[in-house]
Amino acid sequence: MTAPRTPGADLPDHPDFLWRNPDPKPSYDVVIVGGGGHGLATAYYLAKNHGITNIAVLEKGWLAGGNMARNTTIIRSNYLWDESSGIYEHSLKLWEGLEEDLGYPILFSQRGVLNLAHSLQDVRDSVRRVHANRLNGVDAEWLDPQQVKEVCPIVNISPDVRYPVLGATYQPRAGIAKHDYVAWGFARRANELGVDLIQNCEVQGLDIEGGRVTGVRTSRGTIRAGRVALAAAGHTSVLAEMAGLRLPLQSHPLQALVSELLEPVHPTVVMSNAVHVYVSQAHKGELVMGAGIDGYNGYGQRGAFHIIERQMAAALELFPIFARAHLLRSWAGIVDTTPDASPIVGLTPVENLYLNCGWGTGGFKATPGVGWCFAHTVATGTPHPYNAPFTLERFTTGALVDEHGAAAVAH
Amino acid sequence: MQLIACPHCGPREETEFHYGGQAHVAYPAGNATLSDEEWGQFVFFRDNPKGPFAERWVHSAGCRRWFNAVRDTATHQILAVYRQGEPKPVVA
Ligand SMILES: Cc1cc2nc3c(=O)[nH]c(=O)nc-3n(C[C@H](O)[C@H](O)[C@H](O)COP(=O)(O)OP(=O)(O)OC[C@H]3O[C@@H](n4cnc5c(N)ncnc54)[C@H](O)[C@@H]3O)c2cc1C
Ligand SMILES: [Zn+2]
Numbered sequence: 001m002t003a004p005r006t007p008g009a010d011l012p013d014h015p016d017f018l019w020r021n022p023d024p025k026p027s028y029d030v031v032i033v034g035g036g037g038h039g040l041a042t043a044y045y046l047a048k049n050h051g052i053t054n055i056a057v058l059e060k061g062w063l064a065g066g067n068m069a070r071n072t073t074i075i076r077s078n079y080l081w082d083e084s085s086g087i088y089e090h091s092l093k094l095w096e097g098l099e100e101d102l103g104y105p106i107l108f109s110q111r112g113v114l115n116l117a118h119s120l121q122d123v124r125d126s127v128r129r130v131h132a133n134r135l136n137g138v139d140a141e142w143l144d145p146q147q148v149k150e151v152c153p154i155v156n157i158s159p160d161v162r163y164p165v166l167g168a169t170y171q172p173r174a175g176i177a178k179h180d181y182v183a184w185g186f187a188r189r190a191n192e193l194g195v196d197l198i199q200n201c202e203v204q205g206l207d208i209e210g211g212r213v214t215g216v217r218t219s220r221g222t223i224r225a226g227r228v229a230l231a232a233a234g235h236t237s238v239l240a241e242m243a244g245l246r247l248p249l250q251s252h253p254l255q256a257l258v259s260e261l262l263e264p265v266h267p268t269v270v271m272s273n274a275v276h277v278y279v280s281q282a283h284k285g286e287l288v289m290g291a292g293i294d295g296y297n298g299y300g301q302r303g304a305f306h307i308i309e310r311q312m313a314a315a316l317e318l319f320p321i322f323a324r325a326h327l328l329r330s331w332a333g334i335v336d337t338t339p340d341a342s343p344i345v346g347l348t349p350v351e352n353l354y355l356n357c358g359w360g361t362g363g364f365k366a367t368p369g370v371g372w373c374f375a376h377t378v379a380t381g382t383p384h385p386y387n388a389p390f391t392l393e394r395f396t397t398g399a400l401v402d403e404h405g406a407a408a409v410a411h
Numbered sequence: 412m413q414l415i416a417c418p419h420c421g422p423r424e425e426t427e428f429h430y431g432g433q434a435h436v437a438y439p440a441g442n443a444t445l446s447d448e449e450w451g452q453f454v455f456f457r458d459n460p461k462g463p464f465a466e467r468w469v470h471s472a473g474c475r476r477w478f479n480a481v482r483d484t485a486t487h488q489i490l491a492v493y494r495q496g497e498p499k500p501v502v503a
Contacts, residue, residue, distance in 0.1 A: 235461070237459035237460075237461075238460075238461050246452075246456055246458075247456070247459070248455040248456045248457075249459050250432070250457060250459050251459055251461075251484070295429065295430040296430045296466070296482070296484075296487075297432075297459060297464060297466070297484045298484050298487055299461045299484050299485045300484070300485055300486060300487050302487075304412060304413065304425060305412055306412060306425070306426050339454075339455045395451045395454075395455040395456070396447050396448050396451040397447065398447075398451075
């Protein structure tokens with residue numbers, strides 16, 4: 001006679017933990033504030049490329065529970081200006097080898113992205129962007145509506161809709177990846193290289209002596225730091241204020257949603273700035289759709305329903321086949337937007353305090369690229385050539401990198 | 412959907428309004444002599460607090476008038492609304 005079994009007792013062992021959960025040490029060479037994709041990638045490349053391993057990543061919640069867990073995972077590099085091409089294309093090239101580099105599956109899928117044009121001005125801007133991309137060695141094509149239909153058969157190219165599809169730019173090397181796996185892959189490798197990943201550790205103050213940052217005050221005690229690197233996305237303004245810095249950032253809710261699991265119907269990624277929707281189908285089968293930002297400043301990780309209503313109306317006009325799909329859940333993240341829709345990555349007026357922020361609605365695609373460049377900036381005290389244009393000073397000198405056309409609503 | 416109390420019309424649905432960002436940002440005085448840094452601050456820099464924030468709204472689908480509100484950006488709760496030209500009320 002066999003003894004009665006406790007339910008669940010036959011389950012396999014817990015899978016291996018991907019990282020330790022150490023208590024903070026009293027002091028580190030580098031403290032990174034924010035355990036999202038950017039903070040984790042920065043830690044990894046600091047260790048891997050620069051041999052700096054006495055690093056803590058401090059995360060107020062759980063690892064990668066901020067925008068990293070909330071984004072729609074679109075990866076592309078077809079931005080307009082040379083400065084943007086530099087950093088986004090560097091990032092895309094890293095994505096292309098990332099799974100091997102991290103030794104961890106990230107479901108990176110280069111299924112291409114279509115950026116739809118709905119007006120004559122859209123068409124002109126898009127064609128210009130295609131040419132600019134080609135000059136920068138970024139793959140880009142202009143497709144007419146029939147060709148759009150060939151790439152993505154479920155797009156409605158009928159002229160009898162409110163915003164007909166007049167064509168699209170197409171970047172075949174663009175795609176999606178699984179955001180959680182990307183974060184865990186970076187976390188796992190950073191941990192192996194000796195980085196301390198410290199969760200439930202909120203930075204509440206910065207110690208500054210004689211114009212130089214010397215440590216951070218946290219919910220788990222004071223930690224001394226040789227250098228402090230901010231990678232706190234939507235909360236960057238709150239942290240900068242602790243150092244007396246005012247930044248040209250506004251934090252907004254940005255919403256997304258998923259459908260229930262469906263058969264594969266959508267082979268690529270479709271984005272439309274004009275009607276404010278972007279859609280792909282995740283590997284498991286859910287349709288992933290993002291909206292535009294909510295208009296007001298907000299730190300609440302939730303947005304208004306009418307934004308979703310508008311986004312769904314746009315999605316249905318573009319994809320009539322979605323009419324009977326059920327919405328499973330929706331959520332919001334807090335995105336840090338800048339006046340020129342480009343990021344701020346570099347030095348600050350406070351010595352040894354480094355800034356990475358302003359990626360707004362589109363920083364997931366930059367995760368490996370910015371990790372690489374920010375690590376260089378922190379390790380050497382000098383911006384990497386790819387982030388050198390993205391200074392804080394540009395809002396004084398006027399050397400803006402205006403990517404509203406390629407980045408503003410869409411990702 | 413959130414209700415916003417227009418100081419002229421009373422509570423209306425959020426979709427009737429548009430947002431105008433930080434309130435009480437005056438056009439800089441002595442602007443012929445402003446430095447690039449001062450111009451940069453005026454053009455590009457706005458406060459971005461987590462908590463109470465005095466901000467501009469326009470009742471675009473109603474009386475079409477601008478007014479100010481103090482809203483908590485962490486909870487989205489509106490703490491006060493007041494007409495243009497009135498001083499920012501003290502909220503607890
Ligand atoms: C709905 C939505 C859709 C998006 N879609 C795309 C897309 O398709 N493609 C794309 O490229 N980008 C997209 N983005 C943008 C992208 O998610 C962000 O630009 C990017 O994730 C920001 O970098 P991060 O991963 O480091 O941020 P986060 O994951 O937000 O990391 C910042 C971390 O800092 C922590 N933190 C904050 N304050 C403190 C403190 N005081 N102490 C300690 N820790 C702190 C936070 O808890 C958070 O975990 C989207 C964003 C959202 C919200
Ligand atoms: Zn009114």
